[in-house]
Amino acid sequence: MPLSRTxxxxxxxATALGATVGLAGIVGFTSADAPKQPASAQADGKSGxxxxxxxxxxxxxxxxxxxxxxxxxxxxxxxxxxxxxxxxRDAALVPVDIVRQPGKDPDLxxx
Numbered sequence: 001m002p003l004s005r006t007x008x009x010x011x012x013x014a015t016a017l018g019a020t021v022g023l024a025g026i027v028g029f030t031s032a033d034a035p036k037q038p039a040s041a042q043a044d045g046k047s048g049x050x051x052x053x054x055x056x057x058x059x060x061x062x063x064x065x066x067x068x069x070x071x072x073x074x075x076x077x078x079x080x081x082x083x084x085x086x087x088x089r090d091a092a093l094v095p096v097d098i099v100r101q102p103g104k105d106p107d108l109x110x111x
Contacts, residue, residue, distance in 0.1 A: 062077060
């Protein structure tokens with residue numbers, strides 16, 4: 001049963017509208033994930049490689065490691081450690097059975 005001319009025009013228009021809306025949605029979705037440059041970098045015409053000072057200061061600090069090799073950094077940070085690597089590995093591998101019973105605090109003691 002052939003479609004009338006009016007029904008074909010409506011079908012073609014609905015298809016075109018659906019394709020246009022779908023394409024606009026895809027374009028909008030992909031451009032929303034693009035990283036944004038700060039307004040100052042855009043105004044200056046500079047790239048986004050600028051560093052910024054953090055808005056907070058961590059309570060855990062380490063000395064600056066500029067220009068040091070990986071081995072030098074590791075040695076410098078090892079001197080700050082309070083336990084040995086073997087003690088850290090052993091502590092990480094000890095099984096801990098933390099089961100919380102209703103109305104009771106979990107037992108956090110290590111075996």
